[in-house]
Amino acid sequence: MTVVQKTDGRKLKKTLDSRTLVIIPCYNEEHAIDIVVLKTKHYVDEVLVVDDGSSDDTAKIAKEAGAIVITHETNKGKGNAIKTGFRYALDHGFDYVVTIDGDGQHNPAEIPNLVGNIMNNGHDISLGFRVGQDTEMPKWRKVGKRVLDYATSFGSGGFVTDSQCGFRAFNRKAVEGLTPMLKGNAFSVESEQLIKAHDLGLGFVNTNVTCKYNDLENTSTKNPASHGFSVLSYVIWLVAEKRPLLFIGVPGFVSVIFGIFFGILTMQYYNQTHVFLVPYAILVSIFLIIGALAMFMGLMLNVLHHILKRGSTETC
Numbered sequence: 001m002t003v004v005q006k007t008d009g010r011k012l013k014k015t016l017d018s019r020t021l022v023i024i025p026c027y028n029e030e031h032a033i034d035i036v037v038l039k040t041k042h043y044v045d046e047v048l049v050v051d052d053g054s055s056d057d058t059a060k061i062a063k064e065a066g067a068i069v070i071t072h073e074t075n076k077g078k079g080n081a082i083k084t085g086f087r088y089a090l091d092h093g094f095d096y097v098v099t100i101d102g103d104g105q106h107n108p109a110e111i112p113n114l115v116g117n118i119m120n121n122g123h124d125i126s127l128g129f130r131v132g133q134d135t136e137m138p139k140w141r142k143v144g145k146r147v148l149d150y151a152t153s154f155g156s157g158g159f160v161t162d163s164q165c166g167f168r169a170f171n172r173k174a175v176e177g178l179t180p181m182l183k184g185n186a187f188s189v190e191s192e193q194l195i196k197a198h199d200l201g202l203g204f205v206n207t208n209v210t211c212k213y214n215d216l217e218n219t220s221t222k223n224p225a226s227h228g229f230s231v232l233s234y235v236i237w238l239v240a241e242k243r244p245l246l247f248i249g250v251p252g253f254v255s256v257i258f259g260i261f262f263g264i265l266t267m268q269y270y271n272q273t274h275v276f277l278v279p280y281a282i283l284v285s286i287f288l289i290i291g292a293l294a295m296f297m298g299l300m301l302n303v304l305h306h307i308l309k310r311g312s313t314e315t316c
Helices: 009-015 033-040 060-063 077-092 108-121 141-156 172-178 189-200 224-242 246-272 279-314
Strands: 019-024 046-052 070-074 097-099 125-130 168-171 204-209
Touching: 019 033, 019 077, 019 108, 033 046, 033 060, 033 108, 033 204, 046 060, 046 077, 060 070, 077 097, 077 172, 077 189, 097 108, 097 172, 108 125, 108 168, 108 204, 125 189, 168 172, 172 189, 172 204, 246 279
Parallel strands: 019 046, 019 097, 046 070, 125 204
Antiparallel strands: 097 168, 125 168
């Protein structure tokens, strides 16, 4: 269920003792970063821009707009930029953290709603849910988003409405738990956050937000197709680590069944014609070998996963 808490951003900032940091991961965003920073400053205590090895003037413009800037010497990926921001938030004692993209697609005026849903309603993470008539999302993006939503849901304990939205808020508990657990370096960070949050028992809520894509398509620094496939492949690997029997063992079992089926066909054909089909025999061997290895790997990873999980529980 989507819960939206309406809050006055300026009043929130002035009347509460808690401190809020906005993290803006950037790579070559000189065209929009000044506006994003200037708008965001109205709703939080501090704005941090993590310049992920940009070759343009992103860092310079962000500083001039009033942001604190941390610069990576090389492009390390969005996941790394988020982790840099999380570590900064923990080191400087912030109570709430908001992540927002630097290309201008998100509306900083909606930050109070995101933060309010964890500040006032007891949740740990508030996820921006891009919905409504003011949300400009091309149909091909909607299809790709839905695929990634379903993939992420396998590892996050339930259906996720918008797993790829980078506009979200965290309380300190969530930041402390997630920071050491995030391993991915690229755009898969949004899905990984949700999967790891489920492992940590963190609660999250959806908060309606708007976004714009018109006039932004030509500013993207990554091909959407390669972006989608890279995120999907990493999410599948994350889920396979958690459920190796389902994602490795079961496909291996299916492969063995196919191998047996083609093996029977090969033997029947040989009995009838006394001609041995070498291509079929090779196919049978491939199916059986790959299937057997996958089943063995799935079983071993499943056992290892439970051993590590039990060990971490006993340690805690």
